[in-house]
Amino acid sequence: MTSQPPSTAIPSLAAESPPSQVEGGGDSQLSLEDQLFVALRRITRAMDLQSRLLLQDYGLTAPQLSALWAISRLQPVPAGVVAREIHLGYSTVTGILDRLERRGWIGRARGDRDRRSVSLCLTAEGECFLAGAPKLLKSGFQQRLAGLRQWERMQIVATLQRVADMMDDTNLDERGGVF
Amino acid sequence: MTSQPPSTAIPSLAAESPPSQVEGGGDSQLSLEDQLFVALRRITRAMDLQSRLLLQDYGLTAPQLSALWAISRLQPVPAGVVAREIHLGYSTVTGILDRLERRGWIGRARGDRDRRSVSLCLTAEGECFLAGAPKLLKSGFQQRLAGLRQWERMQIVATLQRVADMMDDTNLDERGGVF
DNA sequence: CAGAATCATTTCGCGTGCAAATTAATTATC
DNA sequence: GATAATTAATTTGCACGCGAAATGATTCTG
Numbered sequence: 212m213t214s215q216p217p218s219t220a221i222p223s224l225a226a227e228s229p230p231s232q233v234e235g236g237g238d239s240q241l242s243l244e245d246q247l248f249v250a251l252r253r254i255t256r257a258m259d260l261q262s263r264l265l266l267q268d269y270g271l272t273a274p275q276l277s278a279l280w281a282i283s284r285l286q287p288v289p290a291g292v293v294a295r296e297i298h299l300g301y302s303t304v305t306g307i308l309d310r311l312e313r314r315g316w317i318g319r320a321r322g323d324r325d326r327r328s329v330s331l332c333l334t335a336e337g338e339c340f341l342a343g344a345p346k347l348l349k350s351g352f353q354q355r356l357a358g359l360r361q362w363e364r365m366q367i368v369a370t371l372q373r374v375a376d377m378m379d380d381t382n383l384d385e386r387g388g389v390f
Numbered sequence: 391m392t393s394q395p396p397s398t399a400i401p402s403l404a405a406e407s408p409p410s411q412v413e414g415g416g417d418s419q420l421s422l423e424d425q426l427f428v429a430l431r432r433i434t435r436a437m438d439l440q441s442r443l444l445l446q447d448y449g450l451t452a453p454q455l456s457a458l459w460a461i462s463r464l465q466p467v468p469a470g471v472v473a474r475e476i477h478l479g480y481s482t483v484t485g486i487l488d489r490l491e492r493r494g495w496i497g498r499a500r501g502d503r504d505r506r507s508v509s510l511c512l513t514a515e516g517e518c519f520l521a522g523a524p525k526l527l528k529s530g531f532q533q534r535l536a537g538l539r540q541w542e543r544m545q546i547v548a549t550l551q552r553v554a555d556m557m558d559d560t561n562l563d564e565r566g567g568v569f
Numbered sequence: 570c571a572g573a574a575t576c577a578t579t580t581c582g583c584g585t586g587c588a589a590a591t592t593a594a595t596t597a598t599c
Numbered sequence: 600g601a602t603a604a605t606t607a608a609t610t611t612g613c614a615c616g617c618g619a620a621a622t623g624a625t626t627c628t629g
Contacts, residue, residue: 243543243547247550248526248527249477251433253554253558254550256477256558256617257558259617263617272585274585274586277427289607289608290608291608298428298432299435299587302587304608325607327595327606328608348426352557353423366549368426371426371433371553372429374429374433374546374550375433378432379432379436380530438587438615442586442588442614453616470576479618480578481579481616481618481619486615486616504576504624504625505625506576506578506623507576508577508578
C-alpha cells in the first residue's frame with residue numbers, strides 16, 4: 212500500500228535541514244534526478260510568477276521586456292534574430308512584437324533589400340521606457356544574488372548555462388558537445 | 391549516496407568560458423544577470439519542449455507525469471499536498487487531476503473524516519502505466535547527466551536548488567533565509 | 570446552536586507559447 | 600524567363616498555468 216522505503220539516504224549537501232519535516236517538499240528521499248526536476252520546476256514557476264508580477268505592475272511580461280532589451284541592443288534587427296536571441300519560437304515573438312508595437316515602443320519596417328524580413332527599432336518612447344524599466348529578475352532575487360561573492364555568482368551562472376546546454380538539443384550538434 | 395562532496399571544491403570549475411564567440415547568442419557582452427536570465431529562459435523553454443514531446447508520445451504532460459509520481463509515492467494523499475509537492479497552483483492541479491482521472495490512472499474520493507479534501511490514489515492501470523512510464527527528464531539530458539561524475543551531479547543539483555530557493559519567495563520566510 | 574471565519578477544492582477568464590499551416594518574397598534550377 | 604524550392608514572418612488552433620471568485624464543508628465564537 213503506502214510505500215515507506217526505509218531508505219538510508221543521508222541527506223546530503225543542500226539537504227542539511229534538520230530531520231524535522233521541513234514543510235514544502237521532502238526531497239531527501241527522491242532520486243537525484245527527481246530532485247533536479249523539482250528544482251527546475253520551482254525555477255520555472257518562479258519565472259512565471261515574476262513575469263506575471265511584471266505584467267501587473269508595468270503592463271508587460273518578462274519575454275516582452277527581454278525582447279525590448281534585445282532590440283535595444285541589436286537594432287536595427289530582424290525579428291528572427293530576436294527570436295533566437297531570447298530563445299522563443301517565431302510565432303511567439305510575432306505576438307510579442309505586436310504588443311510592443313501597439314504600445315508604441317518599437318517600430319516595424321519591412322527591409323529594403325529583402326522585403327520578407329522585418330526591421331525592428333526602438334522608438335523614442337521605447338528608449339524612454341527602457342531608461343526607467345524594471346529588471347528582468349525579481350528584485351529580491353537580485354539582492355540575494357548581490358549578497359554573494361563574485362566567484363559564487365559566476366559559478367551559478369556557469370552551472371545554469373551548463374544545464375541549459377545539456378537540456379537544449381537545438382544548438383548542440385553545432386557545438387560538438389557540452390564540453 | 392554515502393560520499394560527502396568536498397565542500398571547498400567548487401571555485402573556478404566551469405566558469406572558464408573563453409572569450410570565444412559561440413554562435414547563437416553573444417552572451418559575452420551581457421551582464422552576469424542578463425546571462426543568468428538567458429540561461430533560465432533556455433532552461434524554461436527546454437522544459438516546455440520536453441513536456442510537449444511527452445504529450446505527443448504518451449499523451450500526458452510533464453506536470454501530469456510529475457503529479458502521477460507524487461501520488462504514487464504519497465497515496466492516499468489530498469490534492470493540496472500534491473500541489474505543494476510538485477509546485478503548481480491549486481487550480482492548475484485540479485485540471486491535471488481531471489485529465490489523470492479521465493484516463494483512469496487515478497481515483498478521486500472525498501475524504502471520510504473531512505469531506506472537503508479529496509483523497510487521491512493510483513488505480514491498477516495507473517500503477518501499470520507508471521511501471522513502463524517515461525522519465526521526467528529528456529533522455530538526452532539524462533545521458534549527459536549520467537556521463538558526469540557523481541560530485542558534479544550533486545553540485546549541479548545543489549546549485550539549482552539554491553537558485554530555486556533564492557527565486558522562490560513563498561517558503562523563504564519560514565526558513566529564515568537561504569543559508 | 571446560529572453566524573462568522575476558515576479551509577480544500579473547483580470554476581472561470583485571461584494571457585502565454587508552441588507547432589503546423591499560410592502568405593509573401595527571394596533564390597535556385599532547368 | 601518560368602517553375603520549383605527556400606526563407607521570413609504571420610495566422611490559426613490548442614493546452615497550459617495562473618489569480619480571483621465561487622462552492623461546499625468544518626471549525627471557531629459568542
